[in-house]
Amino acid sequence: xxxxxxxxxxxxxxxxxxxxxxxxxxxxxxxxxxxxxxxxxxxxxxxxxxxxxxxxxxxxxxxxxxxxxxxxxxxxxxxxxxxxxxxxxxxxxxxxxxxxxxxxxxxxxxxxxxxxxxxxxxxxxxxxxxxxxxxxxxxxxxxxxx
Numbered sequence: 273x274x275x276x277x278x279x280x281x282x283x284x285x286x287x288x289x290x291x292x293x294x295x296x297x298x299x300x301x302x303x304x305x306x307x308x309x310x311x312x313x314x315x316x317x318x319x320x321x322x323x324x325x326x327x328x329x330x331x332x333x334x335x336x337x338x339x340x341x342x343x344x345x346x347x348x349x350x351x352x353x354x355x356x357x358x359x360x361x362x363x364x365x366x367x368x369x370x371x372x373x374x375x376x377x378x379x380x381x382x383x384x385x386x387x388x389x390x391x392x393x394x395x396x397x398x399x400x401x402x403x404x405x406x407x408x409x410x411x412x413x414x415x416x417x418x
Contacts, residue, residue: 275327277304280408281313287397288320291409292327298335302342309349316351319395321388323409325360329367336367340374352379356391359384 275294282288290304308314343350357368365384372382385391388402 275300277301278409279304279308279311280405281311281318282401282404283313283315283318285397285401286315286318287395287401288314288318289401289405289408290320290322291405292322292324294327295330296324296327297330298332298338301331301335302339305339305342305349309346316349317353318351319354319356319397321356321358321391321395321397321405323358323405324364324368325358327364329361329363331367333367333370336370336374339371343375343378350378350380353381354395355380355382356395357382357384358386358388358391360386 275296277290277292277296277300279288279290288308290308309316357364357371359365359368368382368384372384375382383391383394385394388405389399392399392401
């Protein structure tokens with residue numbers, strides 16, 4: 273299976289969605305974050321939905337600490353925002369919880385979800401984006417199955 277991370281920025285709603293597929297290791301994750309942060313449309317204060325539910329997490333607690341150090345060294349990419357993580361396995365929840373605890377000092381609010389609609393509601397993003405996300409990452413599917 274190919275491993276990749278795609279993202280889409282919705283400036284009109286101040287919203288970013290990240291879609292992770294396959295084996296998610298630190299190098300892939302950090303490369304993605306650097307690409308995202310360098311995107312001209314990126315704004316560190318946009319809320320984020322990170323979809324982990326199609327990935328196999330290879331990140332460790334040490335990787336989370338390495339990423340926290342990266343953020344500490346690059347504070348310009350850390351904004352005041354909400355970050356929702358969509359998970360569907362215990363490993364997703366564990367690494368997301370470790371991350372949540374690691375970034376408490378940053379001005380972001382972080383929460384773990386199991387459905388798109390709950391995550392979007394918490395982010396204050398219109399539910400119409402559920403079908404937009406689906407069309408981006410699952411072309412022709414219509415509506416996300418919960």
